[in-house]
Amino acid sequence: MKVKNYEAVFIISPVLSEEQIKEAVDKFSSLLKDSGADVYHSEDWGLRKLAYPIEKKSTGFYQLFEFKASPEVIAKFELELKRDERVLRFLTVSLDKYGVEYNERRRNGLGKKSETKTEEVA
Amino acid sequence: MTLMNEPVNRQENRKKYCRFQKHRIKYVDYKDPDFLLKFLNEQGKILPRRITGTSLKFQKRVAKAVKRARQIALLPYVADGLK
Numbered sequence: 001m002k003v004k005n006y007e008a009v010f011i012i013s014p015v016l017s018e019e020q021i022k023e024a025v026d027k028f029s030s031l032l033k034d035s036g037a038d039v040y041h042s043e044d045w046g047l048r049k050l051a052y053p054i055e056k057k058s059t060g061f062y063q064l065f066e067f068k069a070s071p072e073v074i075a076k077f078e079l080e081l082k083r084d085e086r087v088l089r090f091l092t093v094s095l096d097k098y099g100v101e102y103n104e105r106r107r108n109g110l111g112k113k114s115e116t117k118t119e120e121v122a
Numbered sequence: 123m124t125l126m127n128e129p130v131n132r133q134e135n136r137k138k139y140c141r142f143q144k145h146r147i148k149y150v151d152y153k154d155p156d157f158l159l160k161f162l163n164e165q166g167k168i169l170p171r172r173i174t175g176t177s178l179k180f181q182k183r184v185a186k187a188v189k190r191a192r193q194i195a196l197l198p199y200v201a202d203g204l205k
Binding site for chain 1: 139149151153155190192193194195196197198199204
């Protein structure tokens with residue numbers, strides 16, 4: 001099957017300790033790696049305020065993964081996210097060529113700058 | 123004093139344009155809620171393209187990005203005084 005680019009964002013419950021959060025993140029990244037995915041970037045957004053309460057919680061730890069995988073891996077990954085009680089919400093998105101390009105710029109810290117600049121002009 | 127209407131110094135009616143096409147932005151990121159806020163009203167509703175001037179192609183992408191941002195709790199579904 002053809003390998004595609006994906007990115008996954010998930011929110012981990014804020015009631016956990018830092019170690020438990022790290023453990024949860026490691027679990028999912030190792031799950032991806034074990035099923036043959038190439039996780040080339042992971043980002044920790046830290047504790048953020050949610051726009052609306054989820055499971056009566058108003059904050060959550062955000063984690064982002066960017067990876068290359070075949071589509072069968074996603075179902076397995078999402079099932080595991082669903083089963084885990086520590087995860088409040090998740091979103092997996094497949095990226096097109098523009099998305100990959102944008103994420104590359106975002107990682108280098110250039111994407112955001114140029115965008116805000118252009119917006120100022122507008 | 124005349125009854126003639128005085129010319130109103132209105133600014134020239136600038137034509138609306140699509141900011142994505144003008145600045146060659148090809149990807150609308152759902153992870154950037156501050157940017158998406160420009161396409162929402164006070165209640166968090168998506169503004170129509172007749173107001174923002176966004177082209178159809180990018181309006182669809184904006185709508186998708188806003189919906190994704192709502193799903194992952196970066197933007198609210200309903201709000202009061204969002205801006």
